[in-house]
Amino acid sequence: MMKAQELADQAQSLWPLDVESCVDASSGIVELCCKREQVPHLCDWLFNHQAYLFAGLIVEENTSRWDLFYLFVGQGKGGCVRVRTSAALEERQFQSVSVPVHAADWHEREAEDLFGLVFEGHPRLGDFILHDDTWQEGVEPMRNNFDPAAALSNRQPRENACPRRIVDVPGAFVMPIGPVFSGTAESVHFQLETVGEEVLRAFPRLFFKYRGVEKRAEGCSVDQALLLAERFAGTTAFAHAFAFAMAIEQISDREVPERAQVLRIFVAELERLRSHLSTIEGICASTGLAVAANQTAILEEEALRLSGSLTGHRYLFGLVIPGGLSRDCDNQACRQSVIKARDILQRLDGIDKLLINTSSFLDRIEEVGVITQEQAHSHGLVGPVARGSGCCSDLRRLQPYGGYDTFDFETPCEVEGDGYARLRILFAEAKQSVRIMEQALERLPAGPVFLAGEAAPGVVPVGVETPRGATWHWLRMDEERKLTRYRLITPSFTNWHGFHLAAENFAFQDFPIILATFGLSVAENDR
Amino acid sequence: MSRWVLKGLQTGIVTTRYPGGEEGAPGISPGIPQDMVCSGSHAEALALRCPTAALQREKDQISVLRERCVHCYRCARGITKPIQWERGFEWARIRSDAVVFPKAFQQSLHIRVIDAGDCGACLHEVKLMNNPFYNMHRLGFFITPTPRKADILLVVGPVTDHMKRAMLKAYEAMPEPRRVMAVGACALSGGVFGPGFVTGSGVGDVLSVDLVIPGCPPPPLAILHGLLTITGRKMALQDDKPAVPGGGT
16 A cells, blocks of 8 residues: 555556546545546556555536546545546446456446446446336436436336346246345345255345435535435434534534544444444344344343433434534433443343354354455455455544544454354454443543534545444535535445355355344445 | 353343333433424524424424424524423324224234335334333234234335335235334335435325324334224324324325
């Protein structure tokens, strides 16, 4: 990994005629502008040779041209790179980068579906976000000239739409699951192709819950968009609201009082603890271990009540606002919270000790749902899933935000890549979260928790490590202080892309367990 | 395995006394704003702060449309003379006088949950009704995976276009008598997501709704209260406020 300027210079020396570079002074992000043909080479170079991680693709339709930004993440300040390519609006053809950078696969499918762009060389475009059995081809909702009224009145769904099959051998059949299945599962459809016991191909068909959040945010004021940012994924609401607020603060160069900064980290770690408890509960429940599931459910409910009594809302809604927090949490309440969190952790540790001595449980998750390190890297997986497979990226370390660089904590990492490795990561991270909460409590300064300020126009990407992994919020605001583009790159979107790798070549009865060890949210993916 | 049994026994009983007794543990409810009388200009300022038009102002009177409230706390924080919030959870409301719950529903209910585009929070609260704190089974409530055995269709989320057909199919598969329950601000009025080009403004657009539970998300006890209302063991909220405009009844 090299410094921003060095990287810009080297890119220019490798492709002297095609690549222009500049360094964004305020954010320290290197921008490499290149021609459309050059994008796959440049992305390949960054991803496969310079050890940058692929964060996402952001498509913007600006006044007279397309701007495509491929965002890459490296270490430290100035460690982010964005590759930019532009084309006139009539041009729809771009080169696919998903062969050298497989992590871009779903990003290109999304851009094809919502903007009508075509990515040459991509093996599988079409039916993705807008389902063919609800919408006809040619509806491009993210375009500026999209008319919702006309699209709705003129809908011609393909009645015989049918997801495609891959396995073509005698006796092969498809096991469809969902979108309405199980007791309280989120809406998602799985197509499991098989010839008998083993799942040969697994296709999650997502976006049953597509709410068009990115489109709805366009033209919104900051206050309106905050509600969307916070509520599109209710189980990790705080992390996303945190990212949104930081984006507004960076664009507008707004100060956040120190107390609010520390409290934000305090609450973000409380949310991580709660979210991990929920995932652990899901894993125990999926293996049918009722006592363990109920024991963890008790802890989870206690964490929810703790969040509720500390901040007013069990899922931490309405707490973060640009400029700080909407309310203060007094020191005594924070101290009580840490005591309670320690208590939860101690009991969680007891459950952990019992679990590792329960062979019937371990048999179901050990060497099940394996993701190799190469797969995790090529699919750009994030969060506990990636850290269970030896890819130890953590935005709190890689791109420290909100003051995380001053905290002492570890990023646990395992290499086996199976369900058990992911479970161990969850237990270890829960410990680290409480450790961070303790440190935050110790240094909690006095003072206000909110500073008023004005919004300013600009564009910024902000990354936050949510409980499920890295999220990126890309935000562009115009002169009238309205959002013109709000791109949400979420950890669930990233990890659903790699989910099939874990489910394939395992038996049917392992499927719910593998699903639980991933701990994914459909709402966060579907937006 | 015996250690697990021991562990379970050691934990004792954590289940709430509700509905037999009161439940007042901290953090069980996000609260909801209450009606208020104040000066006309302040009432207007408060109504303007509300992003979902849950606060309706009439002269110096603010009345709260609970079905629209998303607990953003903008009427409670960062403002002088905030609205008072109540901490209860008995918010369930029967949609119209015409709704009568069958006698067969008075003992036990089987519920098919439909996630029609919720953010995960409402669904999670529904799921939590099964945890040891709320333990809905003790009251005769069961979540069933098949609509064929369901009495109640419990819908969360604003009903996205992609989920509409699946939801209707589940409803059609249910035997009579059947009733529909809409849970959470999105299912009631579209919440912050609807109506839009891919979402409707709640379940009322598609199905006739019998019972509504406001909240974003409603806590497990609020949903339990709703189910108890259906069985006739609790009274629904009595108020004469009009149904949410555009919410579809």
